[in-house]
Amino acid sequence: MAITYEIKKLLGGSSDERLEIIEKCTRERLLLILGSDLKEVPPELEYVVLDVSLKRFNRIGQEGMQSYSQEGLSMTFSESDF
Structure with missing residues (x-):
């Protein structure tokens, strides 16, 4: 149940709730x-x-992607945030 709760908060919670869960998992x-x-x-x-939490927060909703490109915008993610 705790994992389901954390996933729901990561996908639809407030920024504070997201950051709290991300920081806990990063630690x-x-x-x-x-x-x-x-x-x-x-x-x-x-x-x-701090660095890893920020990277993970910015990737919410794009966790499975390795790269993204659209109309001149290109993003590439590493496999490991560490």
């Missing part, structure tokens, strides 16, 4: 990547949470 994923017994993201890596 969890970063801690997993760091692979240690850390309970919190170290202060010196907070910029990673």
Whole structure:
């Protein structure tokens, strides 16, 4: 049920709700990547949470796309935000 709730908020919630979920998921994923017994993201890596959260927020609704092109506008996304 929690995953369904988060997906609904990401797709149709307010900006604050979206950012809250994205930040939580980004922190969890970063801690997993760091692979240690850390309970919190170290202060010196907070910029990673900010950068990745911003990238993910800007990609809402376009998560599966690798590239997009229309009338001179072209966007390309990397596979990993990290």
